Amino acid sequence: MSSEIGTSALLSRAGELVDLARKAGADQADAVIVRSRSRSVSVRLGKVEGTEASESDDFSLRVFVGQRVASVSANPGFDLAALAERAVAMARVSPDDPYACLADEADLARDYPDLDLFDPTEMSAEELTEAALAMEEAALGVAGISNSSGAGASAGAGGLVLVTSHGFSGSYMASRFSRSVSVIAGEGTKMERDYDFDSRLYAAELAAPDLIGRRAGERTVKRLNPRQVETGANVTVVFDPRLARGFVGHIAGAINGASVARKTSFLRDKMGQQVLKAGLSITDDPLVVRGSSSRPFDGEGVSGRRLLMIEDGVLNHWFLSTATGRELGLSTNGRGVRGGTSVSPGSTNLALEPGDISPENLIRSIGTGLYVTELIGQGVNMLTGEYSRGATGFWIENGELAFPVSEVTIASNLKDMFMRLTPANDIDRKYGVAAPTIAIEGMTLAGR
Numbered sequence: 001m002s003s004e005i006g007t008s009a010l011l012s013r014a015g016e017l018v019d020l021a022r023k024a025g026a027d028q029a030d031a032v033i034v035r036s037r038s039r040s041v042s043v044r045l046g047k048v049e050g051t052e053a054s055e056s057d058d059f060s061l062r063v064f065v066g067q068r069v070a071s072v073s074a075n076p077g078f079d080l081a082a083l084a085e086r087a088v089a090m091a092r093v094s095p096d097d098p099y100a101c102l103a104d105e106a107d108l109a110r111d112y113p114d115l116d117l118f119d120p121t122e123m124s125a126e127e128l129t130e131a132a133l134a135m136e137e138a139a140l141g142v143a144g145i146s147n148s149s150g151a152g153a154s155a156g157a158g159g160l161v162l163v164t165s166h167g168f169s170g171s172y173m174a175s176r177f178s179r180s181v182s183v184i185a186g187e188g189t190k191m192e193r194d195y196d197f198d199s200r201l202y203a204a205e206l207a208a209p210d211l212i213g214r215r216a217g218e219r220t221v222k223r224l225n226p227r228q229v230e231t232g233a234n235v236t237v238v239f240d241p242r243l244a245r246g247f248v249g250h251i252a253g254a255i256n257g258a259s260v261a262r263k264t265s266f267l268r269d270k271m272g273q274q275v276l277k278a279g280l281s282i283t284d285d286p287l288v289v290r291g292s293s294s295r296p297f298d299g300e301g302v303s304g305r306r307l308l309m310i311e312d313g314v315l316n317h318w319f320l321s322t323a324t325g326r327e328l329g330l331s332t333n334g335r336g337v338r339g340g341t342s343v344s345p346g347s348t349n350l351a352l353e354p355g356d357i358s359p360e361n362l363i364r365s366i367g368t369g370l371y372v373t374e375l376i377g378q379g380v381n382m383l384t385g386e387y388s389r390g391a392t393g394f395w396i397e398n399g400e401l402a403f404p405v406s407e408v409t410i411a412s413n414l415k416d417m418f419m420r421l422t423p424a425n426d427i428d429r430k431y432g433v434a435a436p437t438i439a440i441e442g443m444t445l446a447g448r
Contacts, residue, residue: 007161007171010035010057013080014163017061020084022165026063026091028102029084030164032299032338034058035173038156041128043136045148051125059083060341065091069100071341099323102300107322107332108168109303112296116289117174119202123155134209135181135216142217144185144224149193151181151213155203160299160338168301174294177203181213185220192223192404194373200430201290219373222394226406228448229370229395235445236369237410238362238396241428243375244352244435250414251282252347252433253382255309257318257335261327266385266415267315275315276418282310284319286334286348293348293432297334300343304334309350319345351434355423359437362424364399366439370410371396385414409446416442 014031021029039053061083062071070090074083136151159173180197196216198207239247259265267275276282285306288294297303300322309317318328321336321343337346355362363371376390388411394401417440424437 007035007159007173010161011163011169011171014059014161015169017059017080017084018163018165020081021061021063021087024081024085024088026065026084026088026165028064028165030062030102030162030300032060032062033161034060034338035159035161036156037158038154039123039125039128040152040154041125041132042150042152043129043132044150046133046136048129049150051129053125060338061087062341063087063091064100064102067096067098067100068092068094069097070094073341099327101322101326102164102166103302103322103332103336105166107302107334108164108166109170109297109301112170112303113287115172115287115291115294115296117172117201117294118157119175119177121155121175121177121203123177123203128153128155131179131209132181135179135213136183138210138213139181139183139217142214142221144221145183145217146187146191147184149182149184149195151179153179160295162297162299162301162338164301170297170301172296175201177201177206179206179209179212181216183216183220186224190225192220192226194220194223199292201292223373223392223404226392226404227395228407229405229445231447232445235410235443236366236439236441237443237445238366238369238371238437238439240371240373240393241426241435241437243372244438245431245433246375247438248282248350248352248433248435250380250382251310251352251418252319252350254414255315255318257320257324257328257330257345259382260318261324264383266383270315271318273315274313274419275415276310276313277421278313280310280313280421280423281308281353282351283307283353284309284335284347284350288349288429291349292430293350295348298336299338300332300336302332302334302336304348307333319347321345347433349429349432349434351427351429352423352436352438354425354427354436357422357424359424359426362422362437362439363396363401366396367399369396369439370394370405370408370445371401372410380414387412387414387417407447410443411446412440412443
């Protein structure tokens with residue numbers, strides 16, 4: 001499998017579609033083809049439960065007639081001229097959109113780097129099955145594990161082909177390999193479930209199946225016989241790195257230009273102000289070689305660069321596409337994400353930069369608190385910042401993880417949480433959102 005698999009033909013087809021849109025009366029147009037190839041296997045209790053394989057090339061055409069815009073989608077085999085004419089006809093009867101436009105020609109990527117995003121390794125269904133079975137076997141071999149929720153392995157690739165009427169033509173492909181397993185410990189009403197997984201661009205960099213399985217089993221057994229703890233009004237909560245990544249996702253949502261333009265972000269008036277504790281920074285970099293969310297250009301053909309979104313606690317940037325930037329009186333920073341027929345801003349390789357304390361010493365310094373390994377529910381209000389979620393994890397006593405905890409709720413406001421956040425030094429940058437273990441002081445815990 002080559003990183004070029006058919007992209008030259010797709011570029012030609014996209015270019016023809018744009019030309020036909022111009023001939024049909026469009027002032028501007030762009031054509032996108034999203035290519036996807038995947039194969040996956042799921043197993044449970046030593047037997048294959050399902051195998052799936054899929055291939056698709058999804059075409060989208062966006063046309064502009066003055067300030068009016070319309071988009072249409074199609075599968076391969078459609079009539080190019082008919083699609084172009086239909087899109088232009090739709091645009092002519094659409095309402096004006098003062099911000100809809102292609103990226104400025106001066107912003108387009110003329111040269112872009114090879115970010116080494118594609119691994120041509122082919123993985124057969126047999127190889128995927130073998131990995132999934134090995135993960136499950138290793139997990140079930142951990143003392144205390146009583147059942148399996150299943151294991152899975154997958155391999156695939158996705159790519160973007162983009163051609164615009166004002167001179168951009170480009171494509172890239174990225175591969176993806178993943179493994180995951182979930183198991184159960186205990187019996188009856190005292191059962192606990194947990195999981196482990198790995199996901200990489202390159203197959204050889206995946207964690208070994210038996211390691212993933214063993215970690216899943218050990219995590220699950222540790223959760224047995226949880227207790228409730230007393231309600232408290234000033235509790236320090238430590239977030240496992242898995243959950244810290246989700247927490248950084250809340251920050252990303254709050255500084256997304258689309259949310260700011262809609263006035264649905266609680267940080268919409270905070271540009272240039274302190275939003276995190278001094279000394280903390282959040283970076284976003286689309287050009288990381290072999291980065292999980294890297295891309296040589298965005299969904300509009302614009303090259304991004306590494307940005308200090310938040311520097312020393314001060315908010316420097318919103319995530320911006322061209323249209324969102326114009327709405328806010330700003331320029332795009334190459335964060336346009338193509339979603340079907342639309343473009344909206346989003347992050348790339350996003351990271352809460354680490355501190356200089358180990359997670360063990362961070363927990364030790366807290367003395368008493370809650371170490372959270374799972375969150376339940378969606379109690380986050382991005383308009384006000386109010387935060388309230390069910391949690392399970394471990395009680396911290398005398399600076400050590402003492403016993404498992406469940407059926408508690410943690411609550412605060414994200415504005416306060418951001419200002420009370422302390423990161424450890426254990427960041428793992430292999431995912432699109434990276435964060436170390438974090439501790440947040442002053443949260444409310446509702447227990448028994």
